[in-house]
Amino acid sequence: MxxxxxxxxxxxxxxxxxxxxxxxxxxxxxxxxxxxxxxxxxxxxxxxxxxxxxxxxxxxxxxxxxxxxxxxxxxxxxxxxxxxxxxxxxxxxxxxxxxxxxxxxxxxxxxxxxxxxxxxxxxxxxxxxxxxxxxxxxxxxxxVDPDTQGKDAKTLLQEWLQGRHLELPQYQVVCIHGVAHDQQFEVECAVPAFDIHIRANGSSRRAAEQTAAGQVLEQLLPLSPVDIKRRQAAGKARQQAERLAQFKATHGRAAQGESR
Amino acid sequence: MxxxxxxxxxxxxxxxxxxxxxxxxxxxxxxxxxxxxxxxxxxxxxxxxxxxxxxxxxxxxxxxxxxxxxxxxxxxxxxxxxxxxxxxxxxxxxxxxxxxxxxxxxxxxxxxxxxxxxxxxxxxxxxxxxxxxxxxxxxxxxxVDPDTQGKDAKTLLQEWLQGRHLELPQYQVVCIHGVAHDQQFEVECAVPAFDIHIRANGSSRRAAEQTAAGQVLEQLLPLSPVDIKRRQAAGKARQQAERLAQFKATHGRAAQGESR
Missing domain, CATH: 1.10.1520.10 (Ribonuclease III domain)
Structure with missing residues (x-):
């Protein structure tokens, strides 16, 4: 040859x-x-x-x-x-x-x-x-971008949010399928400020978290600054609405408690 | 300067x-x-x-x-x-x-x-x-001796014994001192063929085993071929004596069992 x-x-x-x-x-x-x-x-x-x-x-x-x-x-x-x-x-x-x-x-x-x-x-x-x-x-x-190259998805997502003074992502195991030596983890990654909830699977908790974080990044990175501000605002409004609803619920229960 | x-x-x-x-x-x-x-x-x-x-x-x-x-x-x-x-x-x-x-x-x-x-x-x-x-x-x-350089004591000891067709070393945790975050392990390394029993301490089981193996090697490596043969022979004789004693004990018990 x-x-x-x-x-x-x-x-x-x-x-x-x-x-x-x-x-x-x-x-x-x-x-x-x-x-x-x-x-x-x-x-x-x-x-x-x-x-x-x-x-x-x-x-x-x-x-x-x-x-x-x-x-x-x-x-x-x-x-x-x-x-x-x-x-x-x-x-x-x-x-x-x-x-x-x-x-x-x-x-x-x-x-x-x-x-x-x-x-x-x-x-x-x-x-x-x-x-x-x-x-x-x-x-x-x-x-090469030395700020990001070689960083994993969870790190990049955390840094992206920190750089914008936003709440950090929350990871939660939703469920675990399979037996001990062959488990599949389903994990949810939530980013409160953007009302994003994404679920992903992996053969370990860590792997599932990385996949979910990567999919969140895929939604966040293409956003324009205007989009980001709008979604930040929407997220804040949602949080406030939730807090208000929670306050009303508590207040309602308290009022019921008092009326008993 | x-x-x-x-x-x-x-x-x-x-x-x-x-x-x-x-x-x-x-x-x-x-x-x-x-x-x-x-x-x-x-x-x-x-x-x-x-x-x-x-x-x-x-x-x-x-x-x-x-x-x-x-x-x-x-x-x-x-x-x-x-x-x-x-x-x-x-x-x-x-x-x-x-x-x-x-x-x-x-x-x-x-x-x-x-x-x-x-x-x-x-x-x-x-x-x-x-x-x-x-x-x-x-x-x-x-x-540099490429056969040994960089190998840990347990590996070297195992290879030394295997190279002489001798029984492999046995490691046993004798006791564990201290509380969970600050434990000391005492381990015994036994080499039956040479009737060697050496105890060593370490902050992990592995570390204690390595130290013990190293001390066993310090005893074995200086031995001349004649020494090795003599100690192999002594080890074999001891093993045979032990087997004989065990046989007699079993036989004795069996005899007692029969006589009951």
Missing amino acids: SFAALERRLNYTFANPALLQQALTHRSHSARHNERLEFLGDGVLNFVVAALLYERFQNIDEGDLSRVRASLVKQSTLADIAQRLDLSGYLRLGEGELKSGGFRRPSILADAVEAILGAIYLDQGFEAVRQVIAGLYRELLDK | SFAALERRLNYTFANPALLQQALTHRSHSARHNERLEFLGDGVLNFVVAALLYERFQNIDEGDLSRVRASLVKQSTLADIAQRLDLSGYLRLGEGELKSGGFRRPSILADAVEAILGAIYLDQGFEAVRQVIAGLYRELLDK
Whole structure:
């Protein structure tokens, strides 16, 4: 197989194509597989992405740098890069993995990307692999918002509301389906200011809360500032109406109590 | 303060000594502190140690490479390197940290080592910092035994016994002192083949087991092959004697049972 198209997409030509061949070889295929290269590539990728973020974001602290980096080197991001490189067709897998669709599996794709980076480091050294990584990540880095990238939905929702001085979301388990080892949690996320109540399922309480928070965010984020103010106002009015109703109910009961 | 002695120990001279100054500045001292440099240095250290191990150990798999690397970049190893560099006297700490002995704290020392490596990368690039790291780790790498480095005491003890086809150690909680949030566990580790029974304490069951296993290893590792054979034989004889006694007791009881 010719590597020309892949090398073009990587913007890199191997001096020793056997290294690329090895990087594309899963352990199910043969003994000369890519796992050691993946170890090396994981290291260089983590470092180069750290250095790229360090240069680009001069004013964010190391906690934010770590969070953003984690989101850029995680398996799903690497699997996306593998798709862009059209790696599937180049992978060398054992028969079992082939039949079970291993060439589409995110872990196998992500590992192969790392292994290719390790192979480039061995092939032509640090500066070569730094340039390849910078090229692969150019668009992703342009889109990074260090305030939000890599944060989970619950954190983003909380920060969104806090930034507008609004009441925090409330999470509640509505019900739990299934038996001990295979439970499904149904959770409600309520945002009082916007009168939003959204339910979601998950295999853990936390997972269900994250899904619900994400769906709430999908409703909140597209809102225009005017919308937000209107819905804040509607929420406040509703709360006041509820308080009034509650007061009347209590007052009514008290009056009944007195009349007895 | 002159950095000459420190630079000599690092075998590196900064083009821009302000970077070294910043690397030695704890966040308690001033706003231009070392935490971002530490983020960068952590990345380059992890990668360079990975690359050094990859080159040196051609035949170990990525799992072992990861384990050995983790032991070489962990806080206590970095704090040892800081001691060798005599970093304490150069650290710039806030008053509170100074008074509480921050210049001796392993986390502060380890972070400063990483920050210095980040500073060297910014100062003169990858090849410069690679050489400094290779120099700092030369002796440590010469001593690495990839079969054992970074393994915990329980794992080492188990492997030592398995390698000699001996019965595995048995762990038992002897007693638990203290109340819920502040418990001390006393655990016994027994190695039947050597008739060893060692007790140790720890703030968790796991910690106590590790300490006990470590003390058992301290008894086993110095043994000569002859000693080992003799103690294996003694252990076997003891086991046989116990089985015989048990048989007699059962037989005795059975006889008594029959005679009733």
